Amino acid sequence: MHARYEIQRSDTLGRHLAAAKDLKPGETIISDEPYVLGPTSDSSLVCYNCYLPLISKFLVCKNCAVAPVCPGEGCPESLSKKCHNSTECELFRDLKLTKGVGPMTMVQNVGSLLALRAILKKETDPKAWEEFMKLETHLEERKKSNIWEYYENTVKFITSLGVLDNTQDEYIVQKVCGAIDVNSFEVRGPPIPALGYSQPLRGVYLKASLLTHDCVGNTHVSINDNNVLVCHASMDIKKGEVIYYNYTDPLKGTSLRQHHLLVGKYFKCNCDRCKDCTELGTNISSVICTECKTGYVSKSSDQQWTCHDCKKQFDHSNIEHKVQCCSDKFDVINKKNEKELEEYIRNVSKILAPNHYLLLEATQHLAGVLRDTINREPHPTKKLMRRKLQLCQELLPILEKLCPGISRTKAITLYEIHATMVQLAKKLFDSREITGTGYMDKLLNAEKYLKRALEMLFIEPGNSPEGELCAKALEEYRALKVTMNNVLDGIHAEGKTYMTTSKSE
Ligand SMILES: C[S@@+](CC[C@H](N)C(=O)[O-])C[C@H]1O[C@@H](n2cnc3c(N)ncnc32)[C@H](O)[C@@H]1O
Numbered sequence: 001m002h003a004r005y006e007i008q009r010s011d012t013l014g015r016h017l018a019a020a021k022d023l024k025p026g027e028t029i030i031s032d033e034p035y036v037l038g039p040t041s042d043s044s045l046v047c048y049n050c051y052l053p054l055i056s057k058f059l060v061c062k063n064c065a066v067a068p069v070c071p072g073e074g075c076p077e078s079l080s081k082k083c084h085n086s087t088e089c090e091l092f093r094d095l096k097l098t099k100g101v102g103p104m105t106m107v108q109n110v111g112s113l114l115a116l117r118a119i120l121k122k123e124t125d126p127k128a129w130e131e132f133m134k135l136e137t138h139l140e141e142r143k144k145s146n147i148w149e150y151y152e153n154t155v156k157f158i159t160s161l162g163v164l165d166n167t168q169d170e171y172i173v174q175k176v177c178g179a180i181d182v183n184s185f186e187v188r189g190p191p192i193p194a195l196g197y198s199q200p201l202r203g204v205y206l207k208a209s210l211l212t213h214d215c216v217g218n219t220h221v222s223i224n225d226n227n228v229l230v231c232h233a234s235m236d237i238k239k240g241e242v243i244y245y246n247y248t249d250p251l252k253g254t255s256l257r258q259h260h261l262l263v264g265k266y267f268k269c270n271c272d273r274c275k276d277c278t279e280l281g282t283n284i285s286s287v288i289c290t291e292c293k294t295g296y297v298s299k300s301s302d303q304q305w306t307c308h309d310c311k312k313q314f315d316h317s318n319i320e321h322k323v324q325c326c327s328d329k330f331d332v333i334n335k336k337n338e339k340e341l342e343e344y345i346r347n348v349s350k351i352l353a354p355n356h357y358l359l360l361e362a363t364q365h366l367a368g369v370l371r372d373t374i375n376r377e378p379h380p381t382k383k384l385m386r387r388k389l390q391l392c393q394e395l396l397p398i399l400e401k402l403c404p405g406i407s408r409t410k411a412i413t414l415y416e417i418h419a420t421m422v423q424l425a426k427k428l429f430d431s432r433e434i435t436g437t438g439y440m441d442k443l444l445n446a447e448k449y450l451k452r453a454l455e456m457l458f459i460e461p462g463n464s465p466e467g468e469l470c471a472k473a474l475e476e477y478r479a480l481k482v483t484m485n486n487v488l489d490g491i492h493a494e495g496k497t498y499m500t501t502s503k504s505e
Contacts, residue, residue, distance in 0.1 A: 004019065004020055004027070004028070005018065005019060005020050005243055006020045007210060014136055014212075015136075015210050016210060016212035016243075017211060017212070017242070018240055018241060018242050019237045019239050019241050019243060020239065022236070022237070023233040023236070024236060025234060025235050025236060025406055026455075026459055027233045028230060029233055029243060030211075030230070030231040031228060031229070032205040032207045032229045032231075033228055034204065034229070035118070035121065035128055035131075035132055035203075035204045036117045036118045036121065036203065036204050037187060037201060037202070037227055038083075038113045038114030038117055039114065039202075040114075040200060040202050041112070041150075041151075044110070048061070048067040048083065048084040048106070049083055050070060050075035050076065050190055051190055052075070052076070053192060054068055054071070057071040058070070059071045061084060061089060063089050064089045065103070066092040066095065066101055066102065066103055066106055067084045067088075067089070067106060076190075087120075091120055092106075095163075099160070099161060099162060101161065109153075109157045112153065112154040112157045114202055115173060115180060116157075116158055118132060118179070118204065119158060119163055119164065119172070120163065128206065131206050132204065133179070135183050135204075135206075137175050137178030138178060138182055138265075139178050142174070142266075143174075147177075148174065151174060154177060155169070155174065158173045179204065180202065180204055182265055183204050184203060185205060185208065185221070185223065186200050187201040187223050187227060188200065189201045203223070208229050208231055211243060211245040212244055212245070213244065213246065213248075213261065213267075213269060214242075214245075215248060215250065215254075215269060215271045215274055216246065216250070216273050216403070217244045217245045217246035218233065218235050218243065218405070219243060219244065220233075220405075220407065222466075223461070224462070224464070225461060225462065230461075233405075234403075234404070234405035235404055235405030235406070246403075247260075247261060250407075250409075251357055251361070251402065251409070253284050254279060254299075255285065257269065258274065275301065277300045278298060278308070280401050280402065282355050283298065283353040283356070284356060286352075286356065287319055287323065288351060288352065289309065294309060295308050296309075299319075322351055326356075329344065329348070330361065330362065335365045336365075337369070338370065341362055341365055344362050354394075355398050363395055367388055367391040367392055367416065370384055370391070371419075371420075374388060380423070382428070385420050385423055385424040388420050389417060389421065392413050396410070396413055396417070406455075406456045407456065408456070411453045411456035411457050411466070412453075412466070412469065414449045414450070414456075415450065415457070415473055417446075418447070418449035418450040419476070421443075421446035421449065422442075422443065422476075425439055425446065428442075436490050436494070436496075436498075437491060438501070440484065440488065440498055443483060444484070444500065447477075447480055450476065453473055454473050457469060457470035458470060
């Protein structure tokens with residue numbers, strides 16, 4: 001395979017990746033095995049082998065007699081990744097024999113397992129360790145912050161094991177913790193049986209850790225069941241252009257994204273979106289002007305809140321207090337309750353710009369609640385379907401701007417639009433509110449959304465929720481084709497020919 005990227009270095013970005021050739025959307029740029037994988041630093045006890053939570057009982061690995069593992073029959077067969085592998089097991093056995101390390105020490109230090117595993121690679125994979133130690137750590141900034149103190153327990157624990165051999169133990173352990181914090185990716189843990197969710201893990205990937213950030217990325221990253229990270233181009237990337245990955249949530253406003261980057265990654269983002277107070281015309285952080293009542297008030301780079309239309313300037317504490325009140329209100333409402341979400345949207349729409357991130361978040365929750373109701377009820381109403389469709393269609397143009405090209409949230413939104421269009425069209429046809437031709441028009445329109453969703457979902461790993469959605473969407477695509485043929489047959493049976501009457505909805 002020809003190299004798709006090259007490593008470059010600049011004063012502002014440090015080491016980063018640039019395209020070594022023109023890259024097409026969906027093209028694989030990086031495929032990367034984890035250097036290290038493990039529980040987060042604030043994790044409760046999990047099995048060292050499969051990462052399922054150990055709630056009240058656990059066994060100890062038979063060989064090393066140190067690592068806490070699943071009780072009963074052991075780890076589920078399907079989770080055969082063996083994260084507590086034979087190399088680690090032997091190292092732990094040595095620690096038991098030479099240092100008297102017991103299982104309770106490991107139980108108490110599950111939050112330091114990732115750092116310990118990263119350090120043990122020094123012996124087992126010295127070349128990778130060398131690369132790992134070159135990662136950005138921001139050690140000087142960390143020394144001056146609470147994070148240094150936060151990791152003191154990890155320093156104590158690892159030092160007590162005697163796995164490092166010099167007086168620089170504290171420095172090395174803090175450096176390892178810094179490299180993990182600055183460079184790790186969130187990895188989905190195994191689904192917890194009966195609960196249906198997974199605990200997040202963290203993984204460091206040496207190649208992917210060189211991806212630099214932009215609030216509008218040009219890549220799509222997924223991590224498959226074997227914990228292999230795959231980075232695809234999400235749009236056209238020309239040879240020589242920087243390859244970006246968005247470290248933050250694209251549906252959050254600039255202040256929140258910048259705070260996240262500053263606190264967790266130690267830099268101030270200066271991308272085009274961050275420099276534009278309208279955030280690419282979305283006004284995702286803006287409020288409605290109380291002076292002219294129609295314009296949007298946004299914060300410019302000089303921290304001044306100004307109405308784009310009437311130019312009135314507002315006191316920052318006043319606006320920020322208003323937004324904070326809307327955010328506090330959102331925190332306390334029941335996000336599974338349709339009425340509460342509708343009321344919240346109605347109330348804050350009087351204060352916040354229509355695409356404000358708080359409204360987008362409420363919209364996403366409400367669309368999810370409506371989806372569940374529509375799929376659960378035997379006879380969901382058209383009103384419910386139309387409302388869900390409206391919410392998803394409001395979200396789509398924002399996603400097109402903030403996540404151009406291939407995007408997971410966009411794929412899910414497109415899929416949901418298609419699903420509701422199909423359900424609504426069937427209901428209208430069954431109640432004879434539309435003719436066969438009208439039904440066909442609506443199905444063709446839904447098919448366009450489904451095809452776009454599928455184009456994006458195809459690159460998702462098989463066993464991820466998105467991969468499962470891809471399989472479901474493919475089934476529904478086949479079923480849609482069958483329905484369309486049946487509808488066409490019905491039209492022909494009436495002696496008519498089908499000619500589309502609408503372009504799109
Ligand atoms: C995951 S590392 C990326 C590789 C890193 N540049 C290096 O030299 O090893 C993340 C760090 O890269 C730097 N970085 C990434 N994106 C940046 C950006 N858009 N502007 C400034 N610095 C950035 C920051 O120092 C950040 O903490």
